Amino acid sequence: EPEVTQTPSHQVTQMxxxxxxxxxxxxxxxxxxxxxxxxxxxVEFLVSFYNNEISEKSExxxxxxxxxxxxxxxxxxxxxxxxxxDSAMYFCASSIAGASYEQYFGPGTRLTVT
Amino acid sequence: xxxxxxxxxxxxVQEGDSAVIKCTYSDSASNYFPWYxxxxxxxxxxxxxxxxxxxxxxxQRIAVTLNKTAKHFSLHITETQPEDSAVYxxxxxxxxxSGSRLTFGExxxxxxxx
Numbered sequence: 001e002p003e004v005t006q007t008p009s010h011q012v013t014q015m016x017x018x019x020x021x022x023x024x025x026x027x028x029x030x031x032x033x034x035x036x037x038x039x040x041x042x043v044e045f046l047v048s049f050y051n052n053e054i055s056e057k058s059e060x061x062x063x064x065x066x067x068x069x070x071x072x073x074x075x076x077x078x079x080x081x082x083x084x085x086d087s088a089m090y091f092c093a094s095s096i097a098g099a100s101y102e103q104y105f106g107p108g109t110r111l112t113v114t
Numbered sequence: 115x116x117x118x119x120x121x122x123x124x125x126x127v128q129e130g131d132s133a134v135i136k137c138t139y140s141d142s143a144s145n146y147f148p149w150y151x152x153x154x155x156x157x158x159x160x161x162x163x164x165x166x167x168x169x170x171x172x173x174q175r176i177a178v179t180l181n182k183t184a185k186h187f188s189l190h191i192t193e194t195q196p197e198d199s200a201v202y203x204x205x206x207x208x209x210x211x212s213g214s215r216l217t218f219g220e221x222x223x224x225x226x227x228x
Contacts, residue, residue, distance in 0.1 A: 004157075031214060043158065043203060043218040056215055091157050098214050102148065105157040 002026045004106035006092050012112045013082055021077045021109045023092030032075045033093040033103060034067065036060070043091065049075065050098065082113045116141040116208045120219025127194050128227050135222045137204035138186040146207040147180060147187045148216070153200045161202075162189070194226045 005024045013019050025032050034046040047057045049067050064080045075094075079086055089110050093103040117140040127133050139147075145166040150158035164171045164178045164187065171178050177190040191198055201223050205216040 006157075033214070035216075042220045043205075043216075045215045045217065048214045058215070095214070102160055102163060103214075103216060104160060105150070107155075107157045 004092055004094055004104055006090075006106040006109050008109060009107065010110045010112070012114065015084060015113055016081050019079050019082055019111065021079075021090050021092075021111070023075045023077075023106055024073050025075055025092065025094030026096075026104060027073070029094035029096050029104075031055075031095045031098050031101075031103075032067075032069070033095075034077045035091045035093060035105075036088040037091065037108075038088045046077075055098075079111075082111075084113050087111055087113045116144060116206055116215075116217040118204060118206050118217050118219040120204050120222060122222060123220060124223045124225070126225045126227060129194060129196060131194055133189075133191045133194050133198070133224055133226075135189045135202055135204070135224070136186060137188070137206075137219050138184075139206040139217075140185070141206070141208040142182075142185060144185075144206040144208040147178070148205050148207075149176075149178060149189050150203045150205065150218075151200045152203060152221075158203060191224075194224075196226050196228050199224055199226045 007022045032049045037043045045058050047061045048055045066078045068076050089108045091108045092106045095101040095103045120137045148163035151161045152158045175192045180187040201221045203221050204219040
């Protein structure tokens with residue numbers, strides 16, 4: 001069964017450093033998403049991406065965040081200058097289409113900012 | 115924006131008993147309500163969903179009910195098994211700029227005791 005994959009599973013970085021989290025969505029899916037989950041809190045929407053552009057973003061997704069689909073398979077989330085409060089689990093998700101379709105989540109990348 | 119509340123936060127049942135988790139949402143325009151199961155160290159796994167034109171949906175031991183008037187929906191698990199132990203999240207999707215953002219509840223830690 002096709003699934004969303006994410007790398008790395010755990011990333012440790014120092015405050016102020018740039019990190020790139022990688023995702024490979026399900027191959028025939030067209031919509032891609034990033035969510036995050038701070039330890040013990042609910043899953044929060046960050047951004048959705050379709051047709052090589054952001055279709056929606058939350059108030060969390062400020063100028064330090066960016067997303068990209070650099071090739072036909074990868075979808076990345078870049079955090080330019082990490083802060084302690086960026087420490088969280090970051091989940092990538094994909095769906096075959098937009099509003100009416102199920103979103104499938106990857107296993108997540110645990111980001112620890114020290 | 116949409117707000118989803120979920121309760122209880124923890125639920126402990128004996129194997130074979132039923133478990134019910136309830137969620138309320140705030141945006142009457144929300145039209146899609148998925149439930150995710152998250153096991154330790156893994157990403158959220160879609161287990162069942164319901165759309166606003168349906169009042170109930172069942173898949174083997176799992177069922178979801180939706181009351182649009184009251185703006186609440188519930189997950190019902192019958193004949194619980196130890197492998198049902200996990201954190202369960204409800205979510206709602208409301209038509210927005212792209213209509214694809216999921217808003218999650220706080221999660222319910224379900225423990226099924228053998």
